[in-house]
Amino acid sequence: MKRVLAFTAVLAALILGxxxxxxRESDSSHLxxxxxxxAFKSKIESPKSKIPPPVDATEVAKDLHAPxxxxxxxxxxxxxxxxxxxxxxxxxxxxxxxxxxxxxxLRGENRLRLVFIPDRHPALxxxxxxxxxxxxxxxxxxASGTEMEIRSAGPDRKPHTADDLVLGP
Numbered sequence: 001m002k003r004v005l006a007f008t009a010v011l012a013a014l015i016l017g018x019x020x021x022x023x024r025e026s027d028s029s030h031l032x033x034x035x036x037x038x039a040f041k042s043k044i045e046s047p048k049s050k051i052p053p054p055v056d057a058t059e060v061a062k063d064l065h066a067p068x069x070x071x072x073x074x075x076x077x078x079x080x081x082x083x084x085x086x087x088x089x090x091x092x093x094x095x096x097x098x099x100x101x102x103x104x105x106l107r108g109e110n111r112l113r114l115v116f117i118p119d120r121h122p123a124l125x126x127x128x129x130x131x132x133x134x135x136x137x138x139x140x141x142x143a144s145g146t147e148m149e150i151r152s153a154g155p156d157r158k159p160h161t162a163d164d165l166v167l168g169p
Contacts, residue, residue, distance in 0.1 A: 057116045094146060
């Protein structure tokens with residue numbers, strides 16, 4: 001019985017010594033070989049440092065309808081808004097519905113309440129629809145759960161004419 005107790009005590013001392021040695025080694029990671037403080041921090045980072053800083057999702061929409069921009073650039077920004085939405089809702093894909101319903105999802109009416117375009121953005125009309133530079137609501141056609149065709153009626157404001165701008169799959 002005395003041997004078992006002695007063995008247990010030695011084993012506990014070894015384990016405690018190992019833990020103390022490991023903690024001393026990590027505490028001294030900021031010291032140079034001569035014991036002076038190092039100018040460099042340890043390369044070991046806490047798990048929190050791996051989390052990217054939050055991104056303002058409305059940042060994507062800031063150049064939509066910007067002076068000096070183009071209708072084609074606006075279409076790409078709308079496509080980027082939808083891609084940003086999809087990246088936050090991987091299982092759901094594109095927002096669904098008509099223009100007002102899709103725009104509502106982009107304005108924060110989604111399960112995470114993420115806002116991709118602010119309520120008072122100049123590209124929104126009074127009905128809550130996302131509009132092109134000429135004030136005509138975009139037409140959204142979901143080609144699949146992750147692909148969306150976006151159509152601007154163009155300067156004549158009539159859909160499906162020669163001056164329409166279309167971006168999609």
